Amino acid sequence: MHIILFRYSARVVMLNHLFKTNSIVIVPKSQEQKYITFEAEGNPLPNVIFIEDYTLPNIILEIRKIEKSRMIESITTLSEEDMDWVGLLHDHFVKGNSRFASNSMFKDKYLMRSLLIDKVKQPYFRLLESQDDYEKFWLQITGNTAIVKPRYGAGSEEVFKINRGDKISVKYFSGKYLIEDFISLSRMMTCDGYAFGAKVCRFFSHEYEELLLDSLNTTKEIVVRTNKLYSTKISLIEKVYEECIKVLSEFSVEGELTPFHFEWFYSEQTEELLFCEVGKRFGGAEIPKLIKYSFNIDILKEYWEALIEGDKGSYVDGAKSLSIPVKISTTYSPYRKEGTLVSVPKQEEFDWTENTYIFVKPGEKTENAQSIVENNFMSQFTSKDESDYQENLKKIRALTNKFLYER
16 A cells, blocks of 8 residues: 655646555545545546644554555655655654664654554644644643643753643744643653663663652752652553553664663552653663662663674563662752852762762852753762651752852
8 A cells, every 4th residue: 555645636746647556645634625626527536535634643543544454565745845754654654663763753752742642641742833733732632731842852941831821932833842731640750771672671760759840940959769669569660661662662673772761750549651752862860870779780881782792681571570679779969040159068078979960169150940951969879768768868958058159
């Protein structure tokens, strides 16, 4: 089966030449009357699917319906606007992911969400290319809050909340931003490791004490720690492991060494999981170090050896073989504040930590952090149990208060 995406009238490219061929044309619903008229003039057409809302995720849903019963031989277009889509879709559905297609899906949040449209649970989303897209988005959700984020980027930069009825700058209608339904789940976990294709070799989970976007406005700190679900509800870690494999099965290249860093919203009570995003890399906040401290595994050393030597290692046999932490490891990093820094604690006051990097010095002028990478310092520390963790958190916060500013 040959699939053609075309946004305009059949007359423009004489689609009647495809009559009685093994082909399907996917067209916006707004063009339907033109197709009816063209056919009525004696121009028989191939099978045509009209899509009410002609967006990439809806096109993908139609292609998945087609591939259930027919082998797809090609996906093509004569519409300039759809060239990028078609290249990705042909690679994904026909050839199997190329490295370029895989990297694009891991990096571009719109492609990422679109290719996962019926694979994992995720918030409703829409690409912003016009005011019409903005208005259509609000018609599809029941809530009154949304998140706007760039297609590319990290560190929560340019990510912000917006409410129903708010006006939005035309700069966001460039096709470089998407809007998502705001998620009410207040917990987020990360999953880091590496795989060969979709076959997982290493898998480790951590959690944020607070959602990153919220932390910029409330606690003013990042706290990433070994996931407490390992001791309170490991079944949820087993569940998220399986969900990660679903994503890797869509995005990875067969046999390619693939590092990953997932973020998932979750509820411990209901075990609900909601996909946030994934990167083809290891997590920030020194997560590889946290893995080493808690699991006694040097994931970076293993990764580079696997890459150079081609050693595929021992695959994790489902969630039954998940590594279990021997201690709690934490990265703590407070955000910068507005003012002139007049004093900072001495480096030796952090000697009890595993590592501490101080990024500012007295006399330096700083502004309130606008992204999660604008920090005064970053520390990693380990704790033998939850009680010890809480005590260590108090100690590190006390040191945070020694970064004194004047305005």
